[in-house]
Amino acid sequence: MLPRSLTSRIILAFVGLSAALLIAVSATLFLALRDLHDDGITQKLGTEVVFVVATIAAEPVDEPQALVEQSVRSSPAAEEIAADGGFILVQGPKGAVRVLAGHPSSTSMPAGPATGQKNLIDRLQTSDGKWFIFIEPSPSSTRGIRFLFAVPDRSGQMAIGDLARPMLIIVLVLLFVGLPAAWLLSRSITGPMRRLAQAAGDLPSSTSEKPLPVEGPTEVRALTERFNEMAHELASTRYEETHMLANLRHDLRTPLTSIGGFAEAIADGTASGDRAATAARTITEEAQRLERLVGELGVVERLREGPAALRPEALDATSLIEDAAARFQGQASGQGVTVEVAGAGPGEPELRFTGDRLAVERILQNLVDNALSVLPKGGHVWLRAASLTLPGRAPGISMSVTDDGPGFPPGTTEKVFERFYRADPSRTGSGSGLGLTIVREMARAHGGEAWAENVAPHGARVTVLMPLVPVMPAPKATEPDAK
Numbered sequence: 119m120l121p122r123s124l125t126s127r128i129i130l131a132f133v134g135l136s137a138a139l140l141i142a143v144s145a146t147l148f149l150a151l152r153d154l155h156d157d158g159i160t161q162k163l164g165t166e167v168v169f170v171v172a173t174i175a176a177e178p179v180d181e182p183q184a185l186v187e188q189s190v191r192s193s194p195a196a197e198e199i200a201a202d203g204g205f206i207l208v209q210g211p212k213g214a215v216r217v218l219a220g221h222p223s224s225t226s227m228p229a230g231p232a233t234g235q236k237n238l239i240d241r242l243q244t245s246d247g248k249w250f251i252f253i254e255p256s257p258s259s260t261r262g263i264r265f266l267f268a269v270p271d272r273s274g275q276m277a278i279g280d281l282a283r284p285m286l287i288i289v290l291v292l293l294f295v296g297l298p299a300a301w302l303l304s305r306s307i308t309g310p311m312r313r314l315a316q317a318a319g320d321l322p323s324s325t326s327e328k329p330l331p332v333e334g335p336t337e338v339r340a341l342t343e344r345f346n347e348m349a350h351e352l353a354s355t356r357y358e359e360t361h362m363l364a365n366l367r368h369d370l371r372t373p374l375t376s377i378g379g380f381a382e383a384i385a386d387g388t389a390s391g392d393r394a395a396t397a398a399r400t401i402t403e404e405a406q407r408l409e410r411l412v413g414e415l416g417v418v419e420r421l422r423e424g425p426a427a428l429r430p431e432a433l434d435a436t437s438l439i440e441d442a443a444a445r446f447q448g449q450a451s452g453q454g455v456t457v458e459v460a461g462a463g464p465g466e467p468e469l470r471f472t473g474d475r476l477a478v479e480r481i482l483q484n485l486v487d488n489a490l491s492v493l494p495k496g497g498h499v500w501l502r503a504a505s506l507t508l509p510g511r512a513p514g515i516s517m518s519v520t521d522d523g524p525g526f527p528p529g530t531t532e533k534v535f536e537r538f539y540r541a542d543p544s545r546t547g548s549g550s551g552l553g554l555t556i557v558r559e560m561a562r563a564h565g566g567e568a569w570a571e572n573v574a575p576h577g578a579r580v581t582v583l584m585p586l587v588p589v590m591p592a593p594k595a596t597e598p599d600a601k
Contacts, residue, residue, distance in 0.1 A: 124311070125304040132300035136292050144285060151277035159251055159273060160239060163204075166195040167237070167253045167267050174260050183211065183263055190265065191218045204250065204269035218265075223248070227266055231256050241271060310334040314345055321349060373404035428474040428563060430588050435469035435503035435515045436461025442482035443501055446490060454495035457486075461503040469503050471515045471586045477560045478517075478584070481568075484553040485519035485580050492523040506583055514566060514585045522577040531570040557582060564588040 121127055173193050177186055187208055190196055196206055196219040205220025207227060215225045224245040231238040231254060238254040252268035310333055317330055329346040332339050380397035383389035389397040443459045450457045462469045482501075489499045499521050506516035526534060535558045557580065558568040566584045573579050 124308050125301070128304035128307070129297065129300050132296065136296060140285070140288060140292075143288075144281060147281055147284075148274075148277050151280050152273045155273035155276040156251070156271070159269060159271070160253075163199075163251060163253055163267060163269050164237075164239075166199060167255055169193065169195045170265070170267070171255055171259050174263075179261075183261075186261065186263060187216075187218060199267060199269060202269050204267070207266040207268075209264040220268075222250075222268070227264065228252075228254070230254060230264055242268065306334055307338055310338045310342060314338075314342060317345065317349070321352065370408070373407050376404045377401050428477065428588060430472045430474055433471055433473050433475060433478060435471065435517055435584075438478055438482060439501040439503050439517060442479070442486055445483070446486050450490060450499065453490060453493065453497075455490060455493050455497045455499060457499045457501070459501045467505075469505065469515050471584050473564050473584055473588055477563070481557050481560050481582055482517065482519070484557050485582075488553050488580070489519050489521035489523065489578075493521055494523075498522050508567075508583065511567075511583070512585055514583045516581055516583050518579055518581040520573060520577060520579040525572040525576055525578045526570060531572065534570055535568070554580065 121130060170190055170193055173189055173195075174186055177189055181189075190206065190208070199206060200219040203220070205222040206218040207215055207222070207225055208218050209215050209227055215227050217225060222244050226242075228238075228240065228242055236256050236259075238252075240252060241249055242252055243249050249271040250268035251271045252266050254264065254266045257264055310330070313330055329349065330342050332342050332346070334342070377400075380389065380401050384394055384397050439461055440459050443457045447457060486499065486501070493499065499519065502516075502518045502520070504516055505513065507513045535554050554568075554570070561568040561582045561584065564584055565588050566582065568580065568582045570578065570580045
């Protein structure tokens with residue numbers, strides 16, 4: 119079971135990796151040192167065997183085996199081998215094996231050197247489980263007598279002894295340098311993540327936007343940057359909601375005050391006759407204003423679904439702007455405003471695209487209504503439709519509404535699309551402040567765009583670009599049923 123703490127997991131991984139490396143290095147060094155000591159033991163034993171063989175060669179040729187054995191037994195090399203814990207075996211004429219030096223627990227002789235082999239060097243294990251390195255010289259160099267010289271194989275113990283101090287130093291370095299380094303490394307990761315977790319926990323109730331410092335590994339930095347972006351977006355949304363609620367209170371207070379006041383005047387008889395009729399009309403107008411506001415808020419809410427809420431069909435931009443002009447013809451005539459339409463002429467290609475009819479009609483309705491709300495008697499409104507391709511965008515159809523009214527105040531052509539933004543009451547009249555917001559969001563829901571601009575010598579234009587085919591979201595993959 120892994121620990122839950124990331125710091126503990128990193129330290130545990132460091133300890134495991136260190137242990138694996140320590141074992142691998144120790145095993146490699148042990149094998150190398152053991153072979154090195156093995157060669158040293160063999161060389162030392164070989165030197166002693168050479169000395170004994172030289173002693174045997176110095177004896178008279180007709181010397182009996184017993185005297186040769188006695189000469190070997192009394193040689194300094196035999197004494198040194200015995201003192202080192204080794205032994206010397208000799209095989210008699212009848213095959214019996216005797217001990218010339220040392221005290222082995224068993225006296226079995228291995229097979230002798232192969233024909234033509236000078237010396238046999240190998241290992242053997244006695245009956246007590248101890249291992250020995252032995253050399254059996256060729257009988258041809260020992261007058262036909264088989265001698266076996268063996269010394270304890272201590273290469274393993276010597277290798278371990280050589281490794282003890284370096285391994286202890288390595289372990290101490292790992293403990294006093296490696297572990298603190300692993301702890302600092304884990305802190306460099308867990309520190310920013312703890313701050314991130316704390317900030318995420320405080321985010322629902324936080325009232326201020328304070329970005330977290332971007333530090334730590336690349337992945338943690340990326341996560342922190344995404345969190346800061348999310349926190350900024352949330353703070354912006356909260357600000358917009360606060361601003362929207364403030365505007366809603368303002369926009370609702372005026373009609374409600376008017377409705378309440380005139381209703382009370384009618385009820386207590388203060389308003390009678392023509393004044394009562396005027397009060398009733400005012401109540402009706404204010405109620406219609408509230409109804410429009412509620413309807414536009416509903417449109418904004420539905421637009422959060424984006425393209426998924428669209429019902430696309432083939433549309434003709436020329437027919438749409440002509441229908442929009444016809445719907446407002448009565449209101450425009452009553453205000454003394456002239457409405458002109460320009461779309462595809464006879465013989466010209468049709469300005470067709472795919473979109474949601476109700477959404478596009480709502481766009482044109484908001485634009486024409488917004489233009490009429492600011493125009494005095496004698497003003498003009500122009501509705502235009504044309505093909506348009508912007509850099510970086512697919513070909514589309516533009517629909518614009520231009521008026522020769524006061525225009526937008528300088529520096530507000532982008533802000534006018536914000537919810538409830540009113541840079542100049544003369545351009546919003548009794549509207550809700552959501553008209554252009556709905557225009558842009560509906561256009562973007564199709565994958566299009568909307569922008570505003572002032573025109574010379576005076577007036578304003580709002581243009582909507584609709585793609586020939588709306589950008590629809592890919593359908594979400596359905597999750598398999600839980601088994």
